[in-house]
Amino acid sequence: MQHHTGLFIPGPTNIPDPVRRAMNLPMEDMRAPDFPELTLPLFRDLKRVFKTETGQAFIYPASGTGGWEAVLTNTLNPGDKVLIATFGQFSLLWADMCRRLGFDTVVVDRPWGEGVPVEAFADILARDGTHRIRAVLATHNETATGVTSDIAGLRRALDAAGHPALLYVDGVSSVASIDLRMDEWGLDAVVSGSQKGFMLPTGLAIVAVSQKALEAHRSSKFPRCFFSFEDMMRTNKDGYFPYTPATTLLRGLRASLDLLFAEGLENVFTRHHHLAEGVRRAVTAWGLTLCAREPKWHSDTVSAIVVPEGVDSTQVARQAYHRYGVSFGIGLNKVAGRVFRIGHLGALNEPMLLGALGAAEMALADCGARIAFGSGVAAAQSHYASRSNLTAAAA
Template sequence: MSVRNGRQFLSIPGPTTVPDAVLAAMHRPAIDIRKGELVDITADIQHNLLALAQTAGTPFIYIANGHGAWEAALSNVLSRNDKVLVLESGSFAAGWGQSGATIGIDVEILPGSWTAAVDPAQLEARLRQDVSGDIKAILVVQIDTATSVVNDIPALRRAIDAAGHNALLMVDTIASLGTMTYKMDDWGVDVTVAACQKGLMMSPGLSFTIAGEKAMARHETANLRTAYWDWTARQGPEHYQKYAGTPPVHMLYGLQKALQLIREEGLDAIITRHRLLAEATRCAVSKWAEGGMFSFNITNPAERANSVTTVLIKDEQALAKIHSYCDTKCGVVIGIGISALSGKALRIAHMGHINAPMLLGTLGAIEMSLKAHAIPHGNGGVQAAIEYLADNVPL
């Protein structure tokens, strides 16, 4: 017996649910890749990416997931044996650094916590020690989906400036762009990395780098540049050069539609929607935590991301029961803990194409699983989420 028949809820932190309108936009024939409509589509996508990142930088589109954009960003501004400083706050900044190590970059990790954001004071102290300027770039994620932390990018920029350091600030916004405020130029970010499958509501397979003036200047002397990732080659006069070959025509159809939906809703409204749904989730988790089994991974409420919530659980067997029940009985796929939190956490995604009924359905399925398996928890999590939204979504 189950109640799962119907549309599945995908409540994992990427890929996220793709809107029907985006799926429909991809369902059309291919067109000329060298001139006409597709050239205009590329220009429209680039314009909208710059608007989302709030920058006048130079955008590049890759037929790759976020890991590809990581390598693109590094190889275009660095040379062999250059040192980068990775700001640890979970899994993904370290992963970015590891990808650089494979292409000849010297990687140093600034140790951090899996339960808190990067400490700007610790960054400033390390940069002041680097009197010879060996560190050429600083790598950080705005949101880490393993830990569900959000890092304060403006504060990190201030720390770099206070130290008087000239390293590039490179920010991964894969889990944050289109879900929260991001101001590349105002915050002094030199390179932005993004991808399409989270807040941008598109099927995986496209990723992006946006380069500021300082990054473009470093690009001129970088010797890790390769034919596929190279920014210079991708600025050639022919349209196909923007993709280093044949463009991903149907994915561009879909991405253009997704960005149109974002534009129509409005970035301020999107950021507010994500904040409200995230806080509703946190209200539910706070109630469940009263039973002693659950806790927030990020201890400081101000450092909890508005795109995903990582919830620690003391009993690994109970974790497996929750995931199985939600999927097989309710048709809801909940995110699992990854890396250091594998087997220790569940992750509730609330990003991209999501509304109150979808979130409440996800929270309801989780609470059903807790009751069905008699897993200790505080009652009334879903009710707490409803009350929060009722109080904060005006008539």
């Protein structure tokens, strides 16, 4: 019998039916006189998601990686000094991009399972008396390890040091799922992607930048073309794009934003925490641990679960996929073979995750882990039942 594979990776995420239907339409003229009726409200409403009144939103036909590059090349100059911490695959890739683009990249390596080292950054910034560091880069939610960092604390560190560096945040697996406050936290750029909290297919890099970043853009001499802010701003102000946009994805984005606002952003964040906590209780009931080393690092969008000694996490994910029709994330780079990941973001509710936890128990047991069937499911059920007043927004 044919069936849809259960999707419990940390992106791409499940697409709600209203979003799928919104994208199922004939191709349209992206230069039609009424096209701005779609696009101008999108730019405005994205600012609500990023929690900014003064920032500017950009939508590129790209992935989150394209968003990283857009921010860096539009606001900095070749050879500028940037500060970044690496503690997982995606923070590692962002640092690699900085090096390859020719920035003087100061990297603080941390164990995989921790997050942005706010105290270490504070010390580095305090000692940078000549303010050579032009930008501080932080991964809000490290998808490879299930770690969320204290971005508000990082802003406080910058302020305490009296440092004028721009603060850039990778929010690819946090925006629209975990609370992020661009204006309140003084963020100068936030990068996200369509395929996670926005519940869309991959294909849009969704970026918000501050007025301070736009001012830095005016003195940036970095070569750019496709990602040019000036080209975007010139055409976006009238509701158009400098090249052909992903029109069907924009229609889907409209439907996605409508769903998020109907649920209420604060309720979306509460739901994600509620679902994540059930998964965390299941992991404890299994006698296993998370890659995130302390509760302060726990992510509400993805849990990276450390498998027992002698068990290969890649085989666990393969068994879940081939035998039980469920997709989990594999371990990447330094944690390959040691962790598998359950994504719990986007259009999900409690019964969906209970099914995923049941499949995880069977796959773990098949691969040699000593798991008591039903233990994790029961722990999650107990938590979910105690919070039954929460509204699930999965369509």
